[in-house]
Amino acid sequence: MQRIILCLCAVLTLTISAVADWRQFRGNDADGLSSVTVPTDWSNGAPIAWSAELVGRGLASPIIVNGQVVVTASSGPSQERLHVLSFDAETGELQWERQFWATGRTACHPKTCVAAPTPASDGERIFAFYSSNDVVCLDLDGNLLWYRGLTHDFPNASNSLGMASSPVVANETLIVMVENDAESFTTGLDTATGETRWRLDRPRAANWTSPVIMTDEADGSLHVLIQSSKGVVAVNPKTGEESWNYQDGASTTPSSVVSGEVVFVPSNGVTALKVGESNPSVPEILWNEGGLQPGTSSLTAADGRLYLINRGGVLASVNQKTGERLWQLRLKGNFSGSPVIAGKNLFTFNEDGEGFAVELGDEEGKIVGTHELGETILCTPAIADGAIYVRSDGHLWKIAQQ
Amino acid sequence: MRPLSLSLLICLVSVSFVQAAEIDALLEQVKAVGPKGQGNLVAQQAVLKLSQGDREALLPILHASNDANPLAMNWLRGAFEAIADDTLKSGGELPQHDLEEFVLDTDNAPRVRRLAYEWLAKVDESAPDRIIPTMLNDPSEELRRDAVARLIEAAQGAVAEGNQSVAHTNWKQALEGAVDEDQVNTIVEGLKEQGEEVDLVDHFGMLMSWKLIGPFDNKDMKGFDVAYPPEQEIDFSAKYEGQLGEVEWKSYQSEKQDGEFDIGELVANHKGSVTYATTTFESDREQDVEFRISTQNAWKLWLNGELLFAREEYHRGMFFDQYRVRGTLKPGENVLLLKVLQNEQEQDWAQDYKFKFRVTDFSGRAIHPADDRRASR
Numbered sequence: 001m002q003r004i005i006l007c008l009c010a011v012l013t014l015t016i017s018a019v020a021d022w023r024q025f026r027g028n029d030a031d032g033l034s035s036v037t038v039p040t041d042w043s044n045g046a047p048i049a050w051s052a053e054l055v056g057r058g059l060a061s062p063i064i065v066n067g068q069v070v071v072t073a074s075s076g077p078s079q080e081r082l083h084v085l086s087f088d089a090e091t092g093e094l095q096w097e098r099q100f101w102a103t104g105r106t107a108c109h110p111k112t113c114v115a116a117p118t119p120a121s122d123g124e125r126i127f128a129f130y131s132s133n134d135v136v137c138l139d140l141d142g143n144l145l146w147y148r149g150l151t152h153d154f155p156n157a158s159n160s161l162g163m164a165s166s167p168v169v170a171n172e173t174l175i176v177m178v179e180n181d182a183e184s185f186t187t188g189l190d191t192a193t194g195e196t197r198w199r200l201d202r203p204r205a206a207n208w209t210s211p212v213i214m215t216d217e218a219d220g221s222l223h224v225l226i227q228s229s230k231g232v233v234a235v236n237p238k239t240g241e242e243s244w245n246y247q248d249g250a251s252t253t254p255s256s257v258v259s260g261e262v263v264f265v266p267s268n269g270v271t272a273l274k275v276g277e278s279n280p281s282v283p284e285i286l287w288n289e290g291g292l293q294p295g296t297s298s299l300t301a302a303d304g305r306l307y308l309i310n311r312g313g314v315l316a317s318v319n320q321k322t323g324e325r326l327w328q329l330r331l332k333g334n335f336s337g338s339p340v341i342a343g344k345n346l347f348t349f350n351e352d353g354e355g356f357a358v359e360l361g362d363e364e365g366k367i368v369g370t371h372e373l374g375e376t377i378l379c380t381p382a383i384a385d386g387a388i389y390v391r392s393d394g395h396l397w398k399i400a401q402q
Numbered sequence: 403m404r405p406l407s408l409s410l411l412i413c414l415v416s417v418s419f420v421q422a423a424e425i426d427a428l429l430e431q432v433k434a435v436g437p438k439g440q441g442n443l444v445a446q447q448a449v450l451k452l453s454q455g456d457r458e459a460l461l462p463i464l465h466a467s468n469d470a471n472p473l474a475m476n477w478l479r480g481a482f483e484a485i486a487d488d489t490l491k492s493g494g495e496l497p498q499h500d501l502e503e504f505v506l507d508t509d510n511a512p513r514v515r516r517l518a519y520e521w522l523a524k525v526d527e528s529a530p531d532r533i534i535p536t537m538l539n540d541p542s543e544e545l546r547r548d549a550v551a552r553l554i555e556a557a558q559g560a561v562a563e564g565n566q567s568v569a570h571t572n573w574k575q576a577l578e579g580a581v582d583e584d585q586v587n588t589i590v591e592g593l594k595e596q597g598e599e600v601d602l603v604d605h606f607g608m609l610m611s612w613k614l615i616g617p618f619d620n621k622d623m624k625g626f627d628v629a630y631p632p633e634q635e636i637d638f639s640a641k642y643e644g645q646l647g648e649v650e651w652k653s654y655q656s657e658k659q660d661g662e663f664d665i666g667e668l669v670a671n672h673k674g675s676v677t678y679a680t681t682t683f684e685s686d687r688e689q690d691v692e693f694r695i696s697t698q699n700a701w702k703l704w705l706n707g708e709l710l711f712a713r714e715e716y717h718r719g720m721f722f723d724q725y726r727v728r729g730t731l732k733p734g735e736n737v738l739l740l741k742v743l744q745n746e747q748e749q750d751w752a753q754d755y756k757f758k759f760r761v762t763d764f765s766g767r768a769i770h771p772a773d774d775r776r777a778s779r
Contacts, residue, residue: 148439
């Protein structure tokens with residue numbers, strides 16, 4: 001009986017923690033949305049609660065798990081040293097750091113780096129993934145649980161420009177895209193052991209997009225959507241079995257976003273898809289808008305609106321039902337990271353390190369604050385527990401009221 | 403409150419500390435881990451038990467890492483760092499003397515020596531000053547890099563103080579140990595300001611003299627898997643039917659200071675084509691080496707008729723030491739055959755048809771042909 005109570009307590013704690021966490025690229029649901037309130041008064045600059053020094057290079061987003069801020073980095077002349085660092089979210093104090101040696105190729109374009117993919121977590125484990133296709137699984141105390149070298153396994157699985165796809169966790173499976181010009185695949189790894197559950201041969205073309213998760217509203221089952229130059233394929237996260245396939249091509253840089261039963265895909269502009277009613281293996285195209293051209297940043301969706309930033313740094317608000325552009329707002333600079341949304345506000349940082357807090361109105365968007373971090377920012381911010389976290393190569397910042 | 407961590411749960415059902423006698427068995431279980439998740443289940447239990455151990459396990463882990471495969475090395479590193487970190491956080495001491503002995507013994511694996519050094523340096527501030535200056539010609543790429551960095555700093559300091567003689571001595575010593583492109587470039591600039599040119603082709607050991615034959619057909623990128631006659635035989639007197647008519651082997655010499663061998667410039671940038679390049683490399687003994695290749699083109703490499711690696715990727719950038727392929731040179735003459743493929747992309751940035759090729763030890767130090775250091779040029 002005592003054991004059952006202990007287990008229930010543990011489950012309850014994990015559930016509460018999940019709400020406060022930001023466990024993977026663009027959040028727990030990989031959609032860039034947070035339900036927490038964060039400071040929006042940036043009139044005197046964003047309130048910086050703390051900053052911490054980082055090592056080497058890194059453009060992976062921070063993730064937040066159970067009060068820990070976890071970031072990855074890569075260092076050394078060839079970036080062959082892989083780092084995982086955990087900071088106390090409250091104080092910014094470094095709790096632990098672990099380092100490993102890359103077993104795959106570390107060549108990449110100078111703008112990016114080996115620590116480009118954002119790590120992921122299931123609340124108990126941390127999964128760090130790198131451009132070298134090394135996958136490190138640690139517990140929350142930094143103890144190694146398992147290690148995979150996917151380029152060690154498949155020596156031609158690499159991209160000379162570097163890889164950047166971030167893994168996601170669904171149904172006790174870590175979905176990792178290793179899509180490139182040569183040996184291209186996506187694989188599902190057992191989160192407990194690192195063993196391969198499934199492996200799909202994928203189009204041989206460099207691909208920097210990340211998988212997203214869609215929940216079937218009818219039965220609650222999860223589907224992982226894998227985007228490539230060929231389109232989007234939905235698979236069962238545990239088996240890799242295909243459930244539907246959209247074959248009209250898609251971007252290889254910005255990723256899709258799911259809102260309810262609709263996925264918005266950077267395909268021929270932007271295309272809205274939902275699972276076909278008559279034939280679930282063929283998605284239904286709700287609308288296509290060729291005039292919507294996302295740049296590097298992935299799409300975000302909230303409250304019936306779709307948001308995207310184009311190559312010119314212009315933020316657009318789009319009606320999710322029709323594809324109609326409702327308003328647009330010129331920000332400034334180039335954006336590599338993706339925007340995130342908390343409540344009625346969108347946050348994003350340009351490559352020059354200038355952050356923008358944008359109030360999202362029905363008729364217009366309004367910049368309500370900016371903040372200069374003074375360093376190159378290529379990551380997507382993370383939001384958890386009333387704070388925004390963002391990192392450069394050299395620093396990790398927590399933006400929150402003190 | 404933090405939920406129960408996995409390691410804590412495992413602790414509750416396993417032995418709370420690792421007996422010395424168990425360590426060897428656990429190390430072997432971790433070292434048995436292999437590609438594609440092979441051995442993960444057993445290794446996971448073993449590495450967690452190891453990680454619960456005390457500092458007595460540190461040296462055995464380092465020694466076990468010496469001959470571990472690259473995956474197992476990382477598993478072992480995870481255990482080492484967990485123990486070392488816990489030891490320091492709990493107020494314990496690392497075995498400094500043993501760590502230093504391990505670092506200084508060049509029979510140990512370079513990466514593992516570096517790991518030992520970094521943890522030693524955390525607890526012994528004097529270790530870097532004592533150890534690093536002796537590492538200029540060390541087999542460890544990272545230890546040597548630190549030694550070079552010190553000399554570069556000393557040279558720059560001497561330049562700032564106007565002491566050109568001391569600067570020159572430091573630049574020259576630094577160059578002796580430098581293998582990384584960024585450090586070499588800094589040194590080259592420093593010496594250049596003193597009026598001294600460095601032969602980068604010689605320093606990096608670039609192979610500049612090749613016989614070429616081609617073009618063969620690679621339209622629609624279909625030539626990658628086609629075994630044209632040079633893959634069957636290397637006969638310098640033979641003539642074959644190529645993409646644009648009869649082709650035969652011809653000798654070419656690159657004069658590029660950066661070591662590039664530019665097929666497009668020396669011959670022609672035939673779109674959708676295959677060119678084969680061959681050269682010989684004299685070795686005075688059997689030795690394991692790395693072939694370090696840079697190219698934007700697809701390629702295949704054979705050593706003495708054995709295919710070492712094949713890479714079908716076009717125009718994704720060209721970087722120094724972009725590819726590292728290991729092979730074993732036999733004593734005497736070794737025949738290298740490189741298949742280089744150009745596709746039909748039309749963008750300005752997709753026109754390169756060239757490569758850089760050098761032979762090095764595992765740390766990146768150039769290995770020159772035994773017969774004549776300049777023969778390959």
